[in-house]
Amino acid sequence: MGKQKKKTKSDKTPDSFFGIPVKRLGPYLAILGSLLYLQTTTFDYTQDDAIVINENMFTTEGLSGIPGLFMYDTFYGYFKDHSKTRLVSGGRYRPLTPAMFAIEYAIAGENPWFSHFISAISYGLLCWILYAFLLALLTPRLSAETAMQVALFSTLIFALHPIHTEAVANIKGRDEIIAAMGAIGGLWLMLRSIQDPKPMMLKGLATLVFLLGLLAKENVITMLAVAPLTLAWHQEGKKINWMGNLWPIVTASLLFLLIRASVTGLSAGEAPKELMNNPFIKVENGVYMPFTAAEKSATIVYTMGKYVQLLAFPYPLTHDYYPRHIEIQSWSKPLVILSLLVWLGLLYAVIRGWKKKTWWAYGILFYVCTMSITSNIVFPIGTNMSERFAFLPSAGLALIVGYALALGYNSSYRKYITAAGLALLIGYGGWTLIRSHVWTDNHTLFTTDIKTSKRSAKLLNAVGGDLVTMAEHEKDAVIKEEYLREAQNYLKKAIEIHPNYKLSYLLLGNSSFYLGDLEQAIIYFRHVLKLDPNYQEGRKNLGVALRDQGKVMGEKNNNLSAAITLLLEAVQYLPDDYETYQLLGVAHGQKGDTQKAVAYFRKEIELAPKNATAHFNLGIALRQIGDIEGARASFEKAKELDPNLPQFQNQ
Secondary structure (H helix, E strand, C coil): CCCCCCCCHHHCCCCEECCEEHHHHHHHHHHHHHHHCHHHHHCCCCCCHHHHCCCCCCHHHHHHHHHHHHHCCCCHHHHCCHHHHHCCCCCCCCCHHHHHHHHHHHHHCCCCHHHHHHHHHHHHHHHHHHHHHHHHHHCCCCCHHHHHHHHHHHHHHHHHCHHHHHHHHCHHHHHHHHHHHHHHHHHHHHHHHHHCCCCHHHHHHHHHHHHHHHHHCHHHHHHHHHHHHHHHHHCCCCCCCHHHHHHHHHHHHHHHHHHHHHHHCCCCCCCCCCHHHCCCEEEECCEEEECCHHHHHHHHHHHHHHHHHHHHCCCCCCCCCCCCCCCCCCCCCHHHHHHHHHHHHHHHHHHHHHCCCCHHHHHHHHHHHHHHCCCCCCCCCCCCCCHHHHCCCHHHHHHHHHHHHHHHHCCCCHHHHHHHHHHHHHHHHHHHHHHHHHHHCHHHHHHHHCCCCCCCHHHHHHHHHHHHHHHHCCCCHHHHHHHHHHHHHHHHHHHHHCCCCHHHHHHHHHHHHHCCCHHHHHHHHHHHHHHCCCCHHHHHHHHHHHHHHHHHHHHCCCCHHHHHHHHHHHHHHCCCCHHHHHHHHHHHHHHCCHHHHHHHHHHHHHHCCCCHHHHHHHHHHHHHCCCHHHHHHHHHHHHHHCCCCHHHHHC
């Protein structure tokens, strides 16, 4: 079945397959793909949706924000800081799907149901496009009936595969869907143009489709390798007009690279030196150190084997493969050796199938080429692996499985192959429905996947942060304390894995603050600033903790010297916080240093001119130093602002 076949009358495509009209298979596959994820319309925003949708300053502007999405790095609209757009090597330029989100935001506002609906529809359309591409790819070399069977079985495997739940159920994952539509749609148009007597329109359309895919996600650039392979397999035994057929993807890629370079620059930059953005560093004695060559290569080989395992047997699934869910690997570990053997086996299949252009070899090469850009071999991508990275590559392995099912279906083992195929599809579909529900909201996602990714510092931190947020909104004091204690357990585990994880220290400080342990909160916040002295949230939180501890020392412990010391430090971090100046004024007044008290009360009024208490306190201080007129004016201003101020009862 892998060889070129001469067409005969028996090659005519049947009118129906399992009672379904063959001409309607594409639309039915689209409906199946969409219906599978229709439940997501009840889901919330999750995970990285905030970066590209509801907390992105361009997306939330609706239509007027679209130009900004094309003018800046994808991260800029969220961080609003150019220095943070290089958190991962080379930055990111993926404006197309955020532009779609901006349109959806303009229509539905901050309501995720509409975007989930569009993602489900887009996934269904992708399934239709994949079926059409495979049919066009296979028909010249297989009988029409067999080509239809392989295309159908392969697309069903792709449509129902549970590993796709992250890309479809998470709105942000639409970049994977649109990129795949651009990649596969471009290949399909390229093949169609070969048979068209006037191919220029189709080639021009292919160029546009490839470019749109690239603007959704950079991994479409791998079509520069896949397109020649596709032509070689499709046109096996025929003379190929290489440049005439490949110029659409070459042109689209050059245009994209020029656009991208004008926005993000040409330099990929250095690999980030932070564990959450570079999985190939480790912390030794508090210092980041790169993996050894053996550790890095073994870890990459292990993860590539993990992808194959999840594509064949998609369990357990998780959204988080950050350090150290994938542990540092060595060449002495059995699973690393097993993964290497699997890949050597795939290489052997490619070598054996290259000359005859077998579909086994094509499926493997499609997978390898499209996975190459996210393999961490070319450059670090910011994480060990992610299920969404297998989205487009999975089409290659789906072709292999679909081809095997078609071979079996047309053999004497049809009954058994049909049963096995149905069991596989039902199993995949059922697991997809169950798994996609995990993406209902962040709390469900985090608390479900922490059972799988128990060693992910990022997910431990996320669960801890989620519990701290829940505690903030909890009115029952007992339950609130339970949330905070549980959060600290997760956050401390995160720090065990990643000793320099400033976010975990920040959240530990926040949880200690809410528990009323101000001394411990200050210790955690100080450590945050030790890791990053310019971290604004850490500076602010430390200032608040110092201020409140100063208040405790003054009001409850009557230790004015300690209170003033703490408050003076708090001012360094809260230069515009009027309450800190008020406490300093009161503390100095009680200590007898009235002149300083006056200065601090004046500063408080400068920051909060409509604060009646500030004017009243200034009046008392002025009266104590003998400025009767000034005191009278301050009291009058205080009474003007708040006639019911309790202190007036004693005046």
